[in-house]
Amino acid sequence: MKTVQTKSIQVKGLQKTYKQLHVLKGVDFEVEKGSIFALLGSNGAGKTTTVKILTTLLKPDSGTAIVGGFDVASKPDHVRQSISLTGQFAAVDEILTGWENLVMLAKLRHLKNPRQVADDMLKRFGLTDAADRKASTYSGGMRRRLDIALSLVGNPQIVFLDEPTTGLDPEARIEVWKIVKELASGGTTVFLTTQYLEEAEQLADRIAILHEGRIIANGTLSELKKLFPSAKVEYVEKQPTLEEIFLAIIGKKEAM
Numbered sequence: 256m257k258t259v260q261t262k263s264i265q266v267k268g269l270q271k272t273y274k275q276l277h278v279l280k281g282v283d284f285e286v287e288k289g290s291i292f293a294l295l296g297s298n299g300a301g302k303t304t305t306v307k308i309l310t311t312l313l314k315p316d317s318g319t320a321i322v323g324g325f326d327v328a329s330k331p332d333h334v335r336q337s338i339s340l341t342g343q344f345a346a347v348d349e350i351l352t353g354w355e356n357l358v359m360l361a362k363l364r365h366l367k368n369p370r371q372v373a374d375d376m377l378k379r380f381g382l383t384d385a386a387d388r389k390a391s392t393y394s395g396g397m398r399r400r401l402d403i404a405l406s407l408v409g410n411p412q413i414v415f416l417d418e419p420t421t422g423l424d425p426e427a428r429i430e431v432w433k434i435v436k437e438l439a440s441g442g443t444t445v446f447l448t449t450q451y452l453e454e455a456e457q458l459a460d461r462i463a464i465l466h467e468g469r470i471i472a473n474g475t476l477s478e479l480k481k482l483f484p485s486a487k488v489e490y491v492e493k494q495p496t497l498e499e500i501f502l503a504i505i506g507k508k509e510a511m
C-alpha cells in the first residue's frame with residue numbers, strides 16, 4: 256500500500272558527544288509538512304547541535320534523522336537540495352550590497368533569472384530602498400531579513416532558522432515572525448530554535464523542549480499547558496504562560 260508522507264523531519268535516538276560532553280542523549284521528534292516546529296532550550300542545551308545534524312553539517316554518534324524523505328547520514332546531498340539554513344550568526348557578505356548578495360546566491364543555485372530573483376526578494380522583505388547599500392551598513396533587523404531572504408532563494412521545502420530573532424528589537428522581531436508565518440502558510444516547513452518562550456508561543460504549531468540532552472516535553476501550546484500542574488493553574492487563576500510551563504517542567508523555581 257502506498258502511504259502519503261506527511262512528515263518533513265523524523266528524528267530517532269539522536270546522540271552526540273563532544274569530547275566528554277554528552278550533549279544529545281537520545282533525541283526523538285517528528286515535524287509535520289508545512290508546520291512550524293519550535294525547538295526550545297536554554298543556552299547550551301544542544302539546539303544548534305541538533306540543527307547542524309539535521310542540515311548535514313555534523314554527523315551524529317548514533318540515531319537516525321530523515322529530512323525531506325532522505326537520511327542525513329546516507330543521502331546528505333539529497334537532504335541539502337530540499338533545505339535551507341539560516342544560522343545563529345548571519346551569513347551575509349558585508350562587502351556586497353543586499354542586491355549583490357542575493358544575485359550571487361541565485362547564481363550559485365543556478366536559478367534562471369538571478370537579477371529578477373534578487374529584485375523580488377528585496378521587495379518581499381522590504382529592503383528595496385536598501386538594495387544598493389553595502390550590507391555592512393544595515394541594521395541588525397535588516398541584516399537578519401536579508402539573511403533569511405538569502406536562505407529562501409530557490410524556494411527550499413524545509414527552512415531551518417537557528418535563533419532567528421536573537422538580538423533583534425521588538426519591531427524587527429515581529430517582522431521576522433510575519434515572514435515565518437507567511438512561509439508556513441505557503442506550505443514550507445519551518446524548523447526554528449529559540450530561547451524566547453514568547454516566540455514559540457506566537458509561532459509554533461508544536462513546541463519541543465530540549466533539556467539535559469532529551470526532549471522532555473513535546474506538543475501544541477495547549478497540550479503543554481495541560482502539563483502544568485492543575486492546582487497551580489487554579490492558584491494563579493490564569494492560563495499559565497509558556498515560561499511558567501517551561502520552568503515547571505525543567506524543575507526550576509517559579510518565575511514569579
Ligand SMILES: Nc1ncnc2c1ncn2[C@@H]1O[C@H](COP(=O)(O)OP(=O)(O)OP(=O)(O)O)[C@@H](O)[C@H]1O
Nearest residue numbers: 273276278296297298299300301302303304305450
Ligand atoms: N564543536 C564543539 N566542541 C565542543 N563542544 C561543543 C562544540 N559545539 C558545541 N559544544 C558544546 O555543546 C553544548 C551544546 O551547544 P549548542 O551550540 O548545540 O547549544 P545551543 O542550545 O545552540 O545553545 P545557544 O542557545 O547558546 O545557542 C554546549 O555546552 C557547547 O559548549
Ligand SMILES: [Mg+2]
Nearest residue numbers: 302303304343
Ligand atoms: Mg545555538
